[in-house]
Amino acid sequence: MDLTFTPGSIVALIGVSGSGKTTFAARYPATWRICLDQYRLMATDSEADQTATPVAARIQDLLLDACLARSLTVLVDATNLHLHVRAKLLAKGRYWSKPVHAVLFDMPAGPGGSAAR
Known part of the structure; x- marks a missing residue:
């Protein structure tokens, strides 16, 4: 399923690891994707290394601001499960x-795939 977003939007992908967020993001231009796992990987050689999350989050914030300042659409590919994380994205949008x-x-x-809503 492909969705259409207003140009310059923040699109928060919300779901547990392995739920299909990255697969969904791959349907859109690569330049739209901001991915916390990628920044963890670059900082530690492991996208699963949670000790790198503070650094990865700072990189994500810098790139998010840079893109939004230029009215570029951004897909935030992270779990975004916590309320404070989503609140920060809403604050950036405001x-x-x-x-x-x-x-x-x-x-x-049970076993099976994911569904985007």
Whole structure:
């Protein structure tokens, strides 16, 4: 499923690891994607190394501001499960006067795939 977003939007992909966020993001231009896992990988050689999250989050924030200042659409490819993380994305949208969208990846309880809503 491909969705259309207002140009210059923040699109928060929300879901647990392995729920399909990155696969979904791959349907859009690579330049739209800001990915916390990639910044962890660059900082530690492991995208799963949670000790790198503070550094990765700072990189994400810098890139998000740079893109929004230029009215570029941004897909935030991270779990975004915590309320304070989503609140920060909403605050960025307000600061830059940009729309914020959420795409939820709801995993079924049993085996199977994910579904974007």
